[in-house]
Amino acid sequence: MEDKGFISFLAIRANASPDTIYATFDGEPITFADLHRTSDSVAVELRRLGVSKGDRVALMLSNSQNSLAALFAIAKCGAIWVPVNVQLRGDGLKYILEHCNPRIVFADRDFFPNILECGVDGSAFRLIAETGEAESLDRLADGCHVFSEDLPAADDLFALNYTSGTTGRPKAVCVTHRMLRYASEGAILCSDARDGDVFFVWEPLYHIGGAQLMPIPLLREVRLAMVQRFSASRFWDQVRECGATQIHYLGGVLQILLKQSQSARDRDHKVRVAWGGGCPRDIWRVFEERFGMPLRECYGMTESSSITTFNETGVLGSVGRSVPWLSVEVLDECGKPVPMGTSGEIVVRSRQEGAVFTGYFRNEEATSKALRSDGFHTGDLGMLDADGNLYFLGRLTDSVRVRGENVSAFEVEHVAGSHPLVEDCAMIGVNAEVGEQEIKLFLKPKAGADIDFVSFSGWLAQRLAPFQNPRYLAVIEEFERTPSQRIMKHRLPTSLEGSWDRLESAGQ
Incomplete structure (x- = not known):
């Protein structure tokens, strides 16, 4: 019976074509045999270190x-992977390490102070350090051990x-394991x-956007070209050097690439598809026309195996239609489908076994709120058109109640964000006097731009309903972002100190 997970395919590929390249990392090749050998060795060492299924x-x-x-x-030894954002420190890092209660933490030695403090x-x-010690990860990987235990089942927990x-x-x-297979x-x-x-x-790899790519060479005759991190200035040179045919984007990546000087x-590249x-x-058509490739937009959440819908027809602004193993509905507050062209909550159901998660780890309250009898409630706002194309309209919870x-x-x-002087912006709610x-709207101006709040507010007033027009405006140099480049709104200050007040400016 075919494995509905992914890990068994590594041994199959390593035995059938050991010298075939699974991936390159900064140009250095990693063959299937290399990956199978080193992961076998680490799996055996994990058992020696007391790690059980x-x-x-x-x-980290x-x-x-x-x-x-x-x-x-x-994946081989049936342990559970906890990817930790390397930018974390302080209370955020403490929360994850306490919440997941790991037996072992592998980390770059540069991150040790963040963990210990x-x-x-x-x-x-x-x-355990990644390198430089007697039992560091690189030494464990070079042990040449053979892992011979049975591999986990598809529905065993992987991460x-x-x-x-x-x-x-x-x-x-x-x-x-099955969910990561679906994601791939x-x-x-x-x-x-x-x-x-x-x-x-x-x-x-600590983001699902990276993790979902790891099994792909096990499932198809493709190769990964990996680099350490995103670099706007080197992006296209790296793409050309590795001969990439697919590039992936998240968050503000496309805007960042468009900001680079035209050349x-x-x-001059081999990319067939930009997807994400x-x-x-x-900027959709602007990017396609400048760089000469179609964009294929998708939508999804980790809870529903990462990718729920994808746009293969090029309908502008749409995130497309559902993948074969999932179905999507847009429901109102009473759980009833809304008419076509009307917004509501995106709710996802599994068409095939195990495509939607079974819950949040040690969080029954959040699980019961998300998983209901009618499906997984995403908390996202969406709309379906007459052809069944989904449009993502934002987070339901990312709203403010104004009058x-x-x-x-x-x-x-x-x-x-469409104002010619604004590079990026973020809205939050603050306490009202009545x-x-x-x-409160935070504005990151474009380089060299100076935003006049009075004229900007007037510009907004021509395009937004009165209750939508922000009362408070504030300029910010840079937004703090998640690994997927989303703005971390809970870190934005709710204080009104230093903010421009529209009502005060108007003498009200």
Whole structure:
């Protein structure tokens, strides 16, 4: 019977074509035999270190050959991978390490101070460096051991993916081996992957956007071209050097690439498809025309195996239709389908076994709120057109109640972000003197721009309803972002000190 997970395919590929390249990392090749050997060795060493099936193993590592070996080793031995954002420190890092209670934490030695000083009980787990020690991860990978135990089943737990906490504490999504397989199959569909393709991988493996790419070479005749991190200035040179045919984007990546100076080499590449999520409608065609490739937008959440819908027809602004193993509905507050062209909550159901998660780790309240009898309630606002194409309209919870009206952050930010002097913006709610909330809008001006608040507010007033027009405006140099480049709104100050007040300016 075919494995509905992914890990058994590594041995199959390593035995059938040991010298075939699974991936390159900064240009250095990693063959299937290399990955199978090193992950086998780490899996055996994990057992020696006391890791049993179901134990958590946290990785606080940048992308590297060692992190790949560790990831596949965890999958082989039935442990549970806890990817940790390498930018975390303090209370946020402490929360994850205490919540998941790992037996072992592998980390780059540069991150040791963040771990040891975050307030977590360091005696609760074993901390192992990536390199440079007698029992560091690179040494464990070179042990030449053979892992001979039975591999985990498809529905065994593989990872705890802590969702980016844009409004509060992150939740740990329980991801099975089967779910990561679905995520990879979804990426294959969305990216139009074909035999011989090369995927350029800049995403950190601690984000589902990177993790979902790892099984793809096991499932198709494709190769990964991995780099340590995203670099706007080097992006296209790296893409050309590795011969990439697919590039992936998240968050503000497309805007960042468009900001680079135009070049005669903008179309000098082999990329067939740019795929991902978060492309603003107004730059969609601009990007396609400048760089000479179609964009294929997708939508999804880790809870529903990463990719729920994908746009293969090029309908502008749409995130497309559902993958074969999931179905999508848009429901009102009473749980009834809304008419076509009307917004409501996106609710996802599984068409095939195990495509939607079974819950959040150690969080029954959040699980019961998300998983209901009619499906997984995403908390996202969406709309379906007559052809069944889904349009993502923002987070349901990312709204402000102003004088009896719900104001979607997406609507305000979409308008404000189209102003010629604004590079990016973010809306939050702040306490109102009378009523529920007022809107505070943070603006990141374009380089060299100086925004006049009075004229800007007047410009907004021509494009937004009165209750949507922010009362408070503030300029910010840079937004703090999650690994997927979403703005961390819960870190934005609710204080009104230094903010421009529209009502005060008007003498009200």
